[in-house]
Amino acid sequence: MADRLDCLVVGAGAVGLAVARELARKGREVVVAERAEVIGGESSSRNSEVIHAGIYYPRGSLKARLCVAGKALLYEYCAAHQVAHRRCGKIIVATSESQLETLRGYCASALANGAGALEWLDGEAVRELEPAVAALAGVHSPSTGIIDSHDFMQSLLGELESSGGALALNAEVTRIERDGDRLRVAAEGYELDAGWVVNSAGLEAPNIARMLTPNAPAAYYARGRYYAYSGPSPFRRLVYPVAEPGGLGVHVTLDLGGQARFGPDVCWIDRIDYGFDDSQREAFIEAIRHYYPALDESRLHPGYTGIRPKITAPGAPAADFRIDGPAKHGVPGLVNLLGIESPGLTASLAIAQAVAAIVEGQPRI
Ligand SMILES: Cc1cc2nc3c(=O)[nH]c(=O)nc-3n(C[C@H](O)[C@H](O)[C@H](O)COP(=O)(O)OP(=O)(O)OC[C@H]3O[C@@H](n4cnc5c(N)ncnc54)[C@H](O)[C@@H]3O)c2cc1C
Incomplete structure (x- = not known):
C-alpha cells in the first residue's frame, strides 16, 4: 500500500466497492482495504439478493430515497455490464x-x-x-427483482481496477488517527496517510467510527x-x-x-x-x-x-442509513457509513454517489 494516498475505503462489500469505483471514476486515487482474503464475504453475500422497490421506508428517509435511486441505477448497471439479474416481481x-x-x-x-x-x-x-x-x-x-450479488461485486471490482483503483486483501484496519487535515491509518503492519477514509466496514463500521468520533452509535x-x-x-x-x-x-x-x-x-x-x-x-x-x-x-x-x-437496540425503532461526513461529525476527511442494512445492496450505487459528492465538496444529502 502507498504511504500517502488520496482515498482509502475500509471494507470490500458491495457498498465499499461501489464507493471505491465511483471515486476512482472521478479520477481519485483509491485503495480498498479488506480484512478478509476475499471480497464480499459478509453481509453482501449473506442476504436475500433482492433488488428492492423502496416500499417500506419512511418518506424522505435516506433508505427510501437511496433505495429508489439505487434500484434504477442498479438495473441500468446490470444491463450495461451483463450482471445476472431478473425483474421477477x-x-x-x-x-x-x-x-x-x-x-x-x-x-x-x-x-x-x-x-x-x-x-x-x-x-x-x-x-x-x-x-x-x-x-x-x-x-x-x-419493479422488485433479484441479482447475483457476487457477479455484481466482481463487476464493481473490475471497474475499480480499470479506473486505476486497487484492492488490498488481508488488510485489516486496526487504527485511525487524526493528523491535521489528514488521517493516519494502520492496516496489518502498514502505516499510511490518507486524505479521505470512507468507513464502509459493515458490521464493524460503528467500532471503526468510534476510533475518531466517540459519539458514533454502538453496533x-x-x-x-x-x-x-x-x-x-x-x-x-x-x-x-x-x-x-x-x-x-x-x-x-x-x-x-x-x-x-x-x-x-x-x-x-x-x-x-x-x-x-x-x-x-x-x-x-x-x-x-x-x-x-x-x-x-x-x-x-x-x-x-x-x-x-x-445501530439501534432490540425494540427501538429502526434507524435510517447514516452517511456521516465532516459536516456531521467535524473530522476532516472521514465518511462513516453506519447502519447500512437492507436495502443497502439495492442502494449501493446511490450511496456511492452520495459519498463521492461529500468527497468532492458538494454534499447532496
Ligand atoms: C439477512 C440480510 C438480508 C438482506 N437482504 C437484502 C436484500 O435482499 N436486498 C438489499 O438491497 N439488501 C439486503 N441486505 C442488506 C445488504 O446485504 C447490505 O446493506 C450490504 O451488503 C452492505 O454492504 P457493505 O459493503 O456495507 O457491508 P459488508 O458486505 O458487510 O462489507 C463490509 C466489509 O468490511 C470488511 N471489514 C470489516 N472490518 C474491517 C476492518 N477493520 N478492516 C478492513 N475491512 C474490514 C468486512 O470483512 C466486509 O467484507 C440484507 C442484509 C442482511 C444481513
Whole structure:
C-alpha cells in the first residue's frame, strides 16, 4: 500500500466497492482495504439478493430515497455490464384481517417514495399469480427483482481496477488517527496517510467510527437464518409476509436458477457469529405456513445466516442509513457509513454517489 494516498475505503462489500469505483471514476486515487482474503464475504453475500422497490421506508428517509435511486441505477448497471439479474416481481401478502391495514400502508408509502404503484390483489388474484400461496389479499410490486450479488461485486471490482483503483486483501484496519487535515491509518503492519477514509466496514463500521468520533452509535447484531427448499420451486415470484420488527419477515426468495429459499428470521445476538442454530426450526416453519400451508418440511434444509448491521437496540425503532461526513461529525476527511442494512445492496450505487459528492465538496444529502 502507498504511504500517502488520496482515498482509502475500509471494507470490500458491495457498498465499499461501489464507493471505491465511483471515486476512482472521478479520477481519485483509491485503495480498498479488506480484512478478509476475499471480497464480499459478509453481509453482501449473506442476504436475500433482492433488488428492492423502496416500499417500506419512511418518506424522505435516506433508505427510501437511496433505495429508489439505487434500484434504477442498479438495473441500468446490470444491463450495461451483463450482471445476472431478473425483474421477477414480488407479492406481499396479508393472512389476517389485521394485516390488511399494513398492506394499504405499503400502497401509500410506495407512491410517496416514488417506488411505483403497487397493484392490489384479492385472495383469488393472489392465487392466480401464485397458486401455492394462501392469503386474504396481497399487493404486487412489479419493479422488485433479484441479482447475483457476487457477479455484481466482481463487476464493481473490475471497474475499480480499470479506473486505476486497487484492492488490498488481508488488510485489516486496526487504527485511525487524526493528523491535521489528514488521517493516519494502520492496516496489518502498514502505516499510511490518507486524505479521505470512507468507513464502509459493515458490521464493524460503528467500532471503526468510534476510533475518531466517540459519539458514533454502538453496533447491534440481528442474525437471520435462510433455509434452502429443495426440488422445484412452488413460486415464480418473491413472496413476502407483512414486515416484522427487525426485518421484512420470513419470505420466499429465488436465486437466478429458480431455486427457492426461505428467510431470514430475526435473532438478536451479542457478537458476530454466523453459526446456524437449527433448534428454532418449528417457529420458522410456522411463520412460512401462514402463507404457504403446503410446505413440505422434509424439503427444508439449513442454508446460511446473515447478520443485519443495526445501530439501534432490540425494540427501538429502526434507524435510517447514516452517511456521516465532516459536516456531521467535524473530522476532516472521514465518511462513516453506519447502519447500512437492507436495502443497502439495492442502494449501493446511490450511496456511492452520495459519498463521492461529500468527497468532492458538494454534499447532496
Ligand atoms: C439477512 C440480510 C438480508 C438482506 N437482504 C437484502 C436484500 O435482499 N436486498 C438489499 O438491497 N439488501 C439486503 N441486505 C442488506 C445488504 O446485504 C447490505 O446493506 C450490504 O451488503 C452492505 O454492504 P457493505 O459493503 O456495507 O457491508 P459488508 O458486505 O458487510 O462489507 C463490509 C466489509 O468490511 C470488511 N471489514 C470489516 N472490518 C474491517 C476492518 N477493520 N478492516 C478492513 N475491512 C474490514 C468486512 O470483512 C466486509 O467484507 C440484507 C442484509 C442482511 C444481513
